Amino acid sequence: MCESVKRTDNMVNNYLKSREIIRNEKSWDIRMSKLGGRGIFATRDINPGEVIFVDSPIIIGPRARSDSSEICVNCYRRDDLVKCSKKCGLPVCSVECENSETHKKECCLLNSWKKEDSDYSDLTGELLRCLTPVRSLFLNENDRNLVKLLKSHSDPKHGFEVDLLKEKFNFRLSEDEEIFLRFVCSVLDANAFEVVVGNETKQSALRGLYPLSSLANHNCSPNTAHIFDNKQRMIVRAAVFIAKDAEIFHSYVRIVWGTLTRRYLLYLTKHFACGCERCCDPSEFGGKLSGLKCQGCPGIALPVEPLQLKCNWEWSRVQNIDEANDVQEMFKFLDEKLSQLVPPTNQIAVELKYKLVWRLGYRPGYLWKELSLEYLERKEAICRELLELLSRLKVGQCKMRGLLLYELYLCLQEKQRRGLNESIEINNNNEDESEICNTKNEMKTIFDEAVDISTFDVGASQELKNNWKKADVFDL
Known part of the structure; x- marks a missing residue:
C-alpha cells in the first residue's frame, strides 16, 4: 500500500471510530484502483444484502440548487418557518432550533461577516444555498485534513456559493476563509450525496459529504445500494454478490438512464467519460x-x-x-x-x-x-x-x-x-x-x-x- 493510500485509510478509519460507526469486522479496505486514484475493495466475499459499511456526514446542509425548498437549518423541517430573530437571515422552525449549538455558530459567523443594518430577509433562499460549505469552517483540524484528502474539481464554475456570499451579500470574508470555502465547494461538487431526511410523507433533501463513500468509484451497474437512516448516516449494502478483492462501486447517476444520457451527465458534472461494461454494450x-x-x-x-x-x-x-x-x-x-x-x-x-x-x-x-x-x-x-x-x-x-x-x-x-x-x-x-x-x-x-x-x-x-x-x- 503506497503512503498516500495508507494515510487515507488511517484517516478514514479514525474518522469512523470518532463517530462510533466502524464495524468490528471490516469487509473493505482502500487501495489504488485501475480506474485511476483510490477505490474501495472487498477484503472477503460479501453476500447480497449484507451491510458493507456505515458512513456519517462530515458536512451536511441544504442543497445548492436554486429551486430547493426553504427548510429549517437545524432540524430540516419545512413547516412553521420563521426568520432567525438574531437577523442572520436563516430560517428556523422553533426557539429550540434557533438556540441549537449548530445554528448558534453559523448565526454568529454570518452576522460577523455582514455590514451593520444589512437586511437579507428577501434572500433567504440564496443564503441557504451557501450554508453547507460555510459549515466546513467549524470543522476541527483532523476533519479539515480529511476533507483535504478527498477529490476536488478545479473548474471555475465550482465555488459559486463563495461568489454569492461576496457579491450578493457583501460579506467580508478573510483570505483564508475564502480559499478554504472555494476548495470545499469543489470537494462537495465532486463528492456530495443527496440525503433524504424526514418520513414517508414529509421529506427534505440535503447534500452531505461522506468521507468513506466519497472514495467509491462509479459504475453504471453498481454492486452496492445505499440508504440514509434517521441519524443521516449512510448505510451501504451489497446489491449483488461481491467477490473478495473486487472493487466496490456506487452509481452517480440514475440507473434507468440510457448510455448517452448517463455519460453526458457524468462528463458534465463529474468530469469523466464512463467506459464501464454496461456503457460499452450497445444493448x-x-x-x-x-x-x-x-x-x-x-x-x-x-x-x-x-x-x-x-x-x-x-x-x-x-x-x-x-x-x-x-x-x-x-x-x-x-x-x-x-x-x-x-x-x-x-x-x-x-x-x-x-x-x-x-x-x-x-x-x-x-x-x-x-x-x-x-x-x-x-x-x-x-x-x-x-x-x-x-x-x-x-x-x-x-x-x-x-x-x-x-x-x-x-x-x-x-x-x-x-x-x-x-x-x-x-x-x-x-x-x-x-x-x-x-x-x-x-x-x-x-x-x-x-x-x-x-x-x-x-x-x-x-x-x-x-x-x-x-x-x-x-x-x-
Whole structure:
C-alpha cells in the first residue's frame, strides 16, 4: 500500500471510530484502483444484502440548487418557518432550533461577516444555498485534513456559493476563509450525496459529504445500494454478490438512464467519460434503454458506437409531458405517440412509466380506492416490467427495486381487497384455492424482500418499518 493510500485509510478509519460507526469486522479496505486514484475493495466475499459499511456526514446542509425548498437549518423541517430573530437571515422552525449549538455558530459567523443594518430577509433562499460549505469552517483540524484528502474539481464554475456570499451579500470574508470555502465547494461538487431526511410523507433533501463513500468509484451497474437512516448516516449494502478483492462501486447517476444520457451527465458534472461494461454494450445487457424504433423494419435501432457522446436528439417535447400531472394524458402520450418513436425499453418510456407508478394510488382522483381496475392492472404491469428491466441491468437489490416491489405488493393487496372474498364465495373450488394460495405466497415473497431492502431507510413506509428485524444498524 503506497503512503498516500495508507494515510487515507488511517484517516478514514479514525474518522469512523470518532463517530462510533466502524464495524468490528471490516469487509473493505482502500487501495489504488485501475480506474485511476483510490477505490474501495472487498477484503472477503460479501453476500447480497449484507451491510458493507456505515458512513456519517462530515458536512451536511441544504442543497445548492436554486429551486430547493426553504427548510429549517437545524432540524430540516419545512413547516412553521420563521426568520432567525438574531437577523442572520436563516430560517428556523422553533426557539429550540434557533438556540441549537449548530445554528448558534453559523448565526454568529454570518452576522460577523455582514455590514451593520444589512437586511437579507428577501434572500433567504440564496443564503441557504451557501450554508453547507460555510459549515466546513467549524470543522476541527483532523476533519479539515480529511476533507483535504478527498477529490476536488478545479473548474471555475465550482465555488459559486463563495461568489454569492461576496457579491450578493457583501460579506467580508478573510483570505483564508475564502480559499478554504472555494476548495470545499469543489470537494462537495465532486463528492456530495443527496440525503433524504424526514418520513414517508414529509421529506427534505440535503447534500452531505461522506468521507468513506466519497472514495467509491462509479459504475453504471453498481454492486452496492445505499440508504440514509434517521441519524443521516449512510448505510451501504451489497446489491449483488461481491467477490473478495473486487472493487466496490456506487452509481452517480440514475440507473434507468440510457448510455448517452448517463455519460453526458457524468462528463458534465463529474468530469469523466464512463467506459464501464454496461456503457460499452450497445444493448446495455439487453435493457435497450437507448433504443429507437427503426422506421424501415420492426426492429430496434441501437447505437453502434455507444461511447460516442455526440447526439442531435430533441428532448423538449418529452419534458413537457414529463411535467404533466394528468394521468390520462400521460398514458395517451405513452400509448399513442411515444410508442411510435421508441420501444418500451427506451429510457424516456421507462422514466414516464416510473412517474406513473407514483401517481397511481397517490394523486387526488387516482387514490388506491379510486383506481379503476384498468389502471390498477396497468400499475401492476408497469411494476413487473420495471423490475424485469432492473434484473437485466444487473443492479441487484437496489433502492429502486425495493420501492417497486412495495408498490407491486400494494397493487396485489388492493386487488385482493376488492375481489378475494367474492372469489372464494362464488368459485370455491380447488383450482381457485390454489391460485389464491399462489398469490398470497407471491405477496409474502415480494413484501419480505421490500422489507429487507428498505431496512434502516428513514423514508420507508411505516408498514415496512413495522416489519424491520432491527431498528438500528448497530442493534445486536
